[in-house]
Each structure stands twice: as C-alpha cells, then as structure tokens.
Amino acid sequence: MSLPIILDCDPGHDDAIAMIMALAHPQLKVLAVTTSAGNQTQAKTLNNALRILTLLGRTDIEVAAGASKPLNRELIIADNVHGESGLDGPKLPDPSFAAVNMPAWELMATKLRASAVPVTLVPTGPLTNIALLLTLYPELKPNIAQIVLMGGAAGVGNWTPAAEFNIYVDPHAADIVFTSGIPIVMCGLDVTHQAQILDADVQRIRAIDNKVAQCVADLLEFFVVYHKDPKWGFDGAPLHDPCTIAWLLEPQLFQGIDCHVAIETSSPLTLGMTVVDRFQITGRKANAKVLLAVDRLGFVDLLARSLLAYG
Template identity: 50%
Template sequence: MSKPIIIDCDPGIDDAIAILLAIASEELDVKLITTCAGNQTIEKITSNALKLVSFIGEEQIEVAKGADKPLLRDLVVASEAHGESGFGEIDLGEPTCSVSQRSALEAMRDVILTSDQKVAIVAIGPLTNIALLVKSYPEVVAKIEQLSIMGGACFGGNRTPVAEFNIYVDPEAAQIVFNSGIPITMFGLDVTHQVPMFKEEIERIRHIGNQTGKIVAGMLDFYFRGDRVDAIHDPCAVAYLIDPSLFTVIPCNVEVETKGEFTRGQTVVDKNNITGKQKNANVAFEVDRERLVEMIYEAIKKLK
C-alpha cells in the first residue's frame, strides 16, 4: 500500500523536482500540496505549484495556499537562486486547475484526520505552515507518521555562515516544529551538498524523450555553475520516504537559534551528544548520490 503524503513547499526549482519525484513514485500517494512563501512570494509559488500539476496532467491533486509571511518576521525570498518566477527561465504556461477553496491549514488538518493511515509530511520550504498546524490543531500530531524536512545544517549555512535558507526565513516556526514531538528526519546542507548534478546527467534527463525531461533540464540549466549544479536539495526529503537505505541518519538533538545577532536560523545539531538533551530528529549525514540521481531520472522518465 502506498504511503499517503502531504508536500508543503515553496516551488522553486528543486521543489519542482521533489514534487515530480513524489508523484511518479508508486510508493507514495500525494494527497495534498500546500504552499508557503519562501523562495518567492506566496502568489508566485502557489501559481508555480498549480502550473506544475497542470503541466504533468495531475490536476486532481489539491493545491492549497498557506502562509504569505513568516510568523514574526518580514519575508526574505531567493530570487537570485530561483529567478523572478521561481522556475528559472522555464514557462510552464497557465494552470488548468485552481487553488483550493480551503486554506492550507484546513486542508492539512482534514487530510490527516480523515486518513486511514498515518500521513507523512514532506516540508521543503520554511516551516511556517507546519508550526501553525501543530499550534492550531494539536490533535493532528498523533496522526503524522513523520515529517521529512529539507532544511538546516550541522556544519555551515547557505544564507549566512551558519544558517540554511528555509530555517533562516522563519526560525521561530522551525523552533516550534522541532519541539512538536513529531518524528522528524532532517535533510540539511551536510547531506544535500553531497548531491551535485553534472552536465552529462542533465543532458541525459534532457534527452529522455518526454516533455518533463526537457523542462527539468531547463530548470537545472538555471542552477548550473561552473561544471555542475552544486546541490539537489529538496528531492532528498522525498527520496527518503521512497527508499530510506539511500541515507545514513544519526539521532540528534536539534535546537534553532532565534535570538542571536549573527546566528539567526542556525540549527544547533548536537551530533556528539554534548548536551545530553533528548534527541528530537534523525539527521542525515551521508547519501548514495548515484542511486538518488538514478531515482530522479527514472521518475522523470515515467511522466509525460
């Protein structure tokens, strides 16, 4: 039986690849996509989610709009990484489906509480929606099987010297989520930077022979720097739900810095158990890159 999942995202190039990977997987059943402002504004990233499901002919997947800003801070976007549209220079055309009449929080609550199985959540943007969900509807926590997060870092950030972008955008939300009691697996920069993608791999995707291969390769072209795409971040959080053996994870205590002058959004990962605090996340530190890249290739091959 396939695993029911919700994807909470801010698409985003690597978000798009993560969504495609999930939809193509026989192991996963995408029940809902929710959006949260991050890589771009809520209007742009919600439109991107609708365009993506429309493009691949999966209009039946509900897309619900979520938070338009962090809990306590002004929104920071990543147009330098994802372009003004969020999808680099790729135009998927206008969506053929509409955003849900339900808010992201209502839709997540209903999917989780009415599911026969526990639901996994893939959170690949800022954690604003997830924090609001557990605070607004604490009864959902017991029915969430796990939360697979792309965010954070043990050894250095990409938005600041110590903070990864998703956690930096809304550190207060991240702090709530890591203290929620939900089983968490964290895919931070320590592992995602072990998944570069090289020119020959992008060309292989481009020449699969379908439309999806061409648009994914076009998105990756926007990411290309020097001789590679430096990291394929968000698909890691989906790939783990399909095949956990791809990754080496270590149980750790993770705290989120919300007050530091220079350390906003740092995930303080107690890998060596210095504090003795309760371990609240499995943190990924190693990945089988070749198998993951092949998984992405095979997923794209199944789509239109």
C-alpha cells in the same frame, strides 16, 4: 500500500523536481500540495505549484496557499537563485485549475482527519505552515507519522554563515516544529550538498524523450548558473528538496544519525542556526534523524527512473 504524504513547498526549482519525483512513484500517495512563501512570494509559489501539477496532468490534487510571511518577521525571498517567477528557465503551462478556498493548514488538517493511517508531512520550504498546523490543531499530532523536511545544517549555512535558507526565513516556526515531539528526518545541507547534479547528468535527463524530463532539464540548466560561483566549490548544482522524496523512496541511499536539534531564534549573529548535538554533549533526547551522506550516483539514477515514468 502507498505511503500518504502532504507536500508543503515553495517552488522553486528543486521543490518542483521533488514534486515531480513524488508523483512518479505509486508507493507515495500525494494527498495535497500546500505552498509556503520562501523562494518567492506566496502568490508566485502557489502559481508555480499549480503550473507544475498542470504540466503533470495532476489537477486532481488539491492545492492550498499558506501564510504570506513568517510568524514573527518579514519575508526574505531567494529570487537571486530562482529568478523573478521562482521557476525561471522552462516554459510551463498556465494553471488549468485553481487552489481550494482554504488556508494550507486547514487543508492539511482535513487530510489528516480523513486518512486511515498517519500521514507523512514533507515540507521543503520555510516551516511556517507546518507550525501553524501544529499550533492550531494540536489534537492532530497523532495523525502525523513523521515530518521529512529539507532545512538546516549540522555544519555551516548557505544564507548566513550559520543558517540554511529555509530555517533562516522562519526560525520561530522551525522551533515549533523541532520541539513538537513528532519524529523528524532532517535533510540539511550536509547531505543535500552531496546530491549534486553534474553537466553529464543534465544531458542524461535531456535525452529522456518526454515533456516532463525536458522541463526538468530546463530547470536544472537555469538552477546550475547560481551554483557555478566558485565560492561554493560545487561541481554541479545541489538538489536540496528532492532528497526528502529520495529518502522516502530509497532510504538505503542515505546515512544519518539520531540526535537533538535546537533552533536559534534570537541571536543576531546565528539566527536560524540548527544546533545539531552530534556527539550527545547536552544529553538531550534525540528529536531528529539528521542525514549526513548520500550515494550521489544512486540518487541520480532514482531521479532518472522517476522521469522515465512520465514516458
């Protein structure tokens, strides 16, 4: 039986690749795609989700736009990473279908109610839409099997010294999610920085003869430019968001620990920090599985196999 999931994303190069991976595998059933503001504005991330689904021929999947800004602060975008469109690099088709006329959290609630089994939520952007879903429809928490998210870090941040981008954009939403009591798998920078795509991997993907693989190669060639800055110490480009899908498909590729994660929501110095109690110092009950390591070669193989499915 396929695992029902809802993708909540802010495409974004790595969000787009996560969506492509998810839709390549019949063991995952994508019930809906919702968009958050983050890597770019809401209008642009929505357009990008529609463009990717049009490329994949998956106009049967319902798409809904979410909040245009975080819960309690102004929007911060990452156009320096993802470009003016949010998906600079490849030539993508214009959307051939439109989003549904309801907000993201309402579409998610509709899908949760209709599913015969609990649904896995997979947010790969700021957690605003998920927080609104949990706040507006608390009775639907039992309908959520787990939340497998990209965000946070047990170590240092990538947007501030203390905070990872997705959590920093809307720390108040992240606090709602991490205190919800719903099982969480956190794919933070500790693991995603290991899921690097090297130049040889891009060439391997370029050699796959279908339009989806060519699009992914184009995405990666643009994405790697930002990560060539020596300050990061990378050999390639880290594919953050696809780690969520890889964990759902092949969890044996990953290592992690169950521990308590708290979100800093007020400090001007550490706003958005995910405070990961790796050594159970506080004695607080674990609320997340925090992934800390990945088999990089296995991850790349999974991505390549996903792209071959579009041949």
